[in-house]
Amino acid sequence: MVMKIIDWYKDNFEASLSGRYLTLNHIENLLDSYSTFFDINVAGTSENDFKIPIIRLGTGTKKVLVWSQMHGNESTTTKAIFDFLKLISYPGIFLKEVEIFLKSYSFTIIPILNPDGAKLNTRENANEVDLNRDAKNLSQKESRVLRKVFEELKPDLCLNMHDQRSIFGLNGKFPATISFLAPAANKKRTITPARVTAISYINRSIDLLVELIPDNIGRFDDGYNDNCVGDFFTTAGVPTILFEAGHINDDYEREVSRSYIFYALAAMFNISHFSEVKSKEHYFKIPENEKIFNDVVLNNVYISNEKPSSQICLQYREVLTRGKVTFELVIDSINEKNEKLGHQTFNLEGGSVLINSQEKLHIGKKVTSIFDKRNNLMLI
Known part of the structure; x- marks a missing residue:
């Protein structure tokens, strides 16, 4: 099944998106084309009054909230999200798996939460605020948009999608190409039920990724900061997973990294293959990222x-x-x-x-x- 999803990806990834610079203008035509497949609307507006699009799909009882480009210059996971939407729309040999997915899950996706930062190619928004440190204050319009969607949806799982810098490595010698985190819910880093659920989903992705990049899968430090959105949502009892797309070889455009994010998503929701690894140790065996x-x-x-x-x-x-x-x-x-x-x-x-x-x-x-x-x- 691993080779099947790789073969599908080679022929079907969203080729209209490439490179590091990705703004609302780049996804506008895709959103229009998907309007017959999915429910596409506007969740709110940014500080500079750009529309923040929202995509809904699936009819299942398990509600998942996904957001990307909370940091405007971190576009790799946005590309991977549209690769994933392509899989859902044109599943080919994965037709049965996608049908089960759509009946099992209801996805709500904010592909670009920070359109101002995306346009400026900055981590922060137009007011130079890091939205991932604004979970408690809600000082920015974008933060309030995300919180409103979260409170109305009451998700069972959240996916917080990011890029990580090329400075991160693993085991003292390997680049960190894709990293995960099941954020802590308190300063003691207690393994709460929400974290157990997040870890079980991460384990599904690890099961596939170890066959592709066994030395390049990392885990972020789980030091607690409830100003960070993932920690805040986990404290509220909602399983949250941080995705980080990193570096490998000469992939500065992050076209290879995006494929691994896509594979991780397909595996996480049992489309590429079925996995139910429950052991917390599976997750904690992943090496922590180092700045090396x-x-x-x-x-x-x-x-x-x-x-x-x-x-x-x-x-x-x-x-x-x-x-x-x-x-x-x-x-x-x-x-x-x-x-x-x-x-x-x-x-x-x-x-x-x-x-x-x-x-x-x-x-x-x-x-x-x-x-x-x-x-x-x-x-x-």
């Missing part, structure tokens, strides 16, 4: 007036340019030891480098070129 990676790392670099074993770590910064996200490399840190891993790593073996044709370095410096002086070689 940078995008580019230069090891064993000689820097004037510094120790010859210095490490230079560089990170890509997202820049919105003419409706497209581009990536600018900047110096993130300079370390005495080789303490960080790189998605791309160069060993200078005690040699020196010119960055932008200069020897002078500083944190935050934009990097357009890196030249290996010893080997007379342009690295980047």
